[in-house]
Amino acid sequence: MPAAVASARSQLARLDALTACGPDAFLLDLELEQAPPDFAPGAFAMLSPGHGGGPVIARPFSVYDRLDERRLRFLIQVLGRGTRHLCALVPGDAVQITVPLGNGFEVAPAGEPVVMVAGGVGSAPFLMYAQRRIAAGAAADTHFLFGARSADRLYDQDAFAALDMPMHTATDDGSSGYHGNLVQLLTDLLERAQLPAEARFCACGPEGLLHAFATFARARGLRAELSLETYMGCGFGVCNACPIPTEPSGPLGHWPWARTCVDGPVFALSSIRF
Amino acid sequence: MLETRLGELHLASPLLTASGTFGHDPAALAFLHPGDLGALVLKTVTPEPRHGNAPPRMVEFEGGVMNSIGLENKGLAYWREQVAPKLASVGVPVVANAGGHCAADYRLMVEAFSDMPGVAAIELNLSCPNVVGGTQFSSDAVALAEVVSLCRAATSKALWVKLSPNVPAIAPLAQAAEQAGADALTVCNTLAGLLIDWRTRKPRLGNGCGGMSGPAVRPLATRLVWESSQAVKIPVIASGGAESADDVLDFLVAGASAVQVGTACFRRPDVISLIAADLRRILAEEGLRLEQMVGTLRWPETVSC
Numbered sequence: 001m002p003a004a005v006a007s008a009r010s011q012l013a014r015l016d017a018l019t020a021c022g023p024d025a026f027l028l029d030l031e032l033e034q035a036p037p038d039f040a041p042g043a044f045a046m047l048s049p050g051h052g053g054g055p056v057i058a059r060p061f062s063v064y065d066r067l068d069e070r071r072l073r074f075l076i077q078v079l080g081r082g083t084r085h086l087c088a089l090v091p092g093d094a095v096q097i098t099v100p101l102g103n104g105f106e107v108a109p110a111g112e113p114v115v116m117v118a119g120g121v122g123s124a125p126f127l128m129y130a131q132r133r134i135a136a137g138a139a140a141d142t143h144f145l146f147g148a149r150s151a152d153r154l155y156d157q158d159a160f161a162a163l164d165m166p167m168h169t170a171t172d173d174g175s176s177g178y179h180g181n182l183v184q185l186l187t188d189l190l191e192r193a194q195l196p197a198e199a200r201f202c203a204c205g206p207e208g209l210l211h212a213f214a215t216f217a218r219a220r221g222l223r224a225e226l227s228l229e230t231y232m233g234c235g236f237g238v239c240n241a242c243p244i245p246t247e248p249s250g251p252l253g254h255w256p257w258a259r260t261c262v263d264g265p266v267f268a269l270s271s272i273r274f
Numbered sequence: 275m276l277e278t279r280l281g282e283l284h285l286a287s288p289l290l291t292a293s294g295t296f297g298h299d300p301a302a303l304a305f306l307h308p309g310d311l312g313a314l315v316l317k318t319v320t321p322e323p324r325h326g327n328a329p330p331r332m333v334e335f336e337g338g339v340m341n342s343i344g345l346e347n348k349g350l351a352y353w354r355e356q357v358a359p360k361l362a363s364v365g366v367p368v369v370a371n372a373g374g375h376c377a378a379d380y381r382l383m384v385e386a387f388s389d390m391p392g393v394a395a396i397e398l399n400l401s402c403p404n405v406v407g408g409t410q411f412s413s414d415a416v417a418l419a420e421v422v423s424l425c426r427a428a429t430s431k432a433l434w435v436k437l438s439p440n441v442p443a444i445a446p447l448a449q450a451a452e453q454a455g456a457d458a459l460t461v462c463n464t465l466a467g468l469l470i471d472w473r474t475r476k477p478r479l480g481n482g483c484g485g486m487s488g489p490a491v492r493p494l495a496t497r498l499v500w501e502s503s504q505a506v507k508i509p510v511i512a513s514g515g516a517e518s519a520d521d522v523l524d525f526l527v528a529g530a531s532a533v534q535v536g537t538a539c540f541r542r543p544d545v546i547s548l549i550a551a552d553l554r555r556i557l558a559e560e561g562l563r564l565e566q567m568v569g570t571l572r573w574p575e576t577v578s579c
């Protein structure tokens with residue numbers, strides 16, 4: 001089992017703050033009792049209300065930001081029962097957390113350009129990724145493409161705008177930045193040589209976006225990595241509820257499935273059937 | 275304080291993991307304090323690798339989850355090479371769980387596990403609702419007795435038989451397993467169920483039907499533990515919805531000698547350590563010992579059931 005799971009701890013955290021973000025999302029800040037070890041951007045946590053109630057199983061969320069040693073921030077879009085319960089908590093409430101889980105993105109070394117493609121709350125793994133790149137002096141080589149249905153769903157846009165890196169937005173309704181979807185924006189930027197085609201392209205977002213991105217990346221021969229979402233039972237590798245089909249004879253071996261929670265959630269596009 | 279005897283086995287605690295909910299290998303033990311877990315029951319292994327069912331494989335409903343994993347596992351050869359060598363040094367007895375298509379498969383698995391020094395006991399999964407033929411042995415007392423006898427003849431290790439809740443009466447099956455030589459019964463596996471998404475008109479699980487587990491099944495599991503423990507002399511191990519020390523004590527009162535904690539581990543991987551701490555506290559506060567609890571249900575005399 002990957003090292004990330006061996007270092008994961010389960011504990012009760014205290015809800016520090018819950019701030020509305022856009023029409024349907026929240027920033028959820030937790031203060032943990034025990035500081036988690038270092039983790040890669042794109043690593044995730046399993047969260048559930050701490051004192052019973054709510055769903056039977058926890059829900060996975062990328063760590064959005066590490067505010068300090070013991071405080072973690074999450075960006076959570078309210079969809080169904082699990083996210084509704086979490087976002088109905090109030091400061092001081094307990095939250096059950098298991099963290100850090102999953103592989104996360106391997107941060108590309110300075111000198112190697114990176115293009116991040118984020119749809120909606122798919123931005124979550126990229127704030128920390130961008131911070132790492134900037135800390136390594138690679139800001140100019142780190143491109144952030146942020147897309148959503150409309151401007152108000154470019155969640156917490158200012159946090160990214162405050163970072164010193166090239167950023168482009170796209171909205172389906174044209175209310176901010178490029179009028180169109182992220183794949184159209186990518187096409188446009190590549191054609192105008194505004195993006196380095198030899199970069200690592202890292203994507204996270206809704207399934208529709210990831211499929212369109214995967215098709216595009218394969219057609220262009222881009223080096224691509226995806227952070228994927230599946231239903232999860234445990235998040236730490238014991239239940240086999242999170243299978244992703246693997247590419248036969250690919251780097252993940254001959255078994256037809258990988259577990260998204262421990263083998264992922266970040267996969268090289270060439271290693272999976274997606 | 276939590277020491278538990280299960281036939282010939284001496285366990286540090288009555289709390290066990292449940293097959294398929296704590297992994298294929300000992301890695302997740304890192305979440306637990308030593309001494310809290312009585313035995314590590316691992317995921318079902320079959321003679322040949324199984325790729326499992328189409329996703330989604332687990333979905334939730336109020337009170338529980340439904341799964342149709344389909345016994346995904348890498349098969350006996352892989353297990354023998356990659357898993358078995360790790361077991362002897364984990365510091366807790368390990369229970370290997372055997373699956374198969376036919377009686378000969380079960381016998382083959384039991385023979386193989388029997389030769390592995392790290393395996394303390396063998397649990398027969400005769401009750402998986404998620405594979406074709408998964409429950410044929412657990413619904414027919416004659417077929418059940420046949421497969422258990424075959425396996426009994428193949429091992430001197432402790433042999434546990436995991437029964438299905440999807441039967442009209444559990445007592446005849448419990449007795450058949452006991453007479454065929456089982457050392458303990460695990461009661462019970464998941465309940466066959468179906469969840470639908472009316473918008474798409476489709477089942478919510480990729481494989482259609484699935485098995486229910488979690489808090490919602492606890493009343494049913496409790497009744498089956500009670501009925502089967504009344505029917506046999508061998509120990510009964512409860513499995514179905516346990517989440518807390520109170521749930522564990524309820525199961526003991528119903529007649530269980532030990533309790534497997536499955537679905538609850540998903541939400542809190544260290545839940546078994548939390549339950550163990552609570553159990554110690556409750557026993558100390560109440561001045562009770564675990565073995566005083568087992569099978570002490572006081573049935574109301576005026577009520578028939």
Ligand SMILES: Cc1cc2nc3c(=O)[nH]c(=O)nc-3n(C[C@H](O)[C@H](O)[C@H](O)COP(=O)(O)OP(=O)(O)OC[C@H]3O[C@@H](n4cnc5c(N)ncnc54)[C@H](O)[C@@H]3O)c2cc1C
Nearest residue numbers: 059060061062075076077080081082083124229230231265
């Ligand atoms: C590794 C990982 C990281 C994630 N990070 C974030 C994050 O940072 N922020 C964030 O907001 N969300 C994130 N998600 C998604 C988040 O886990 C889900 O939105 C959440 O579990 C939904 O739970 P719910 O109970 O509110 O909704 P549910 O009631 O479970 O579902 C609501 C609706 O969404 C559908 N749905 C939910 N999950 C899936 C799925 N996996 N595949 C297909 N359909 C699905 C359901 O069918 C339903 O229609 C992440 C997921 C993974 C796997």
Ligand SMILES: Cc1cc2nc3c(=O)[nH]c(=O)nc-3n(C[C@H](O)[C@H](O)[C@H](O)COP(=O)(O)O)c2cc1C
Nearest residue numbers: 292293294318341399463487488513514515536537
């Ligand atoms: C995801 C999942 C996988 C399971 N896999 C197995 C298995 O491989 N073999 C088995 O005997 N039981 C399996 N079970 C059943 C459990 O061991 C247990 O009997 C059942 O879930 C009821 O207990 P619980 O409510 O505590 O989970 C599985 C259950 C779940 C939820």
Ligand code: FES
Nearest residue numbers: 233234235240261
């Ligand atoms: S969610 Fe349980 S194995 Fe991945």
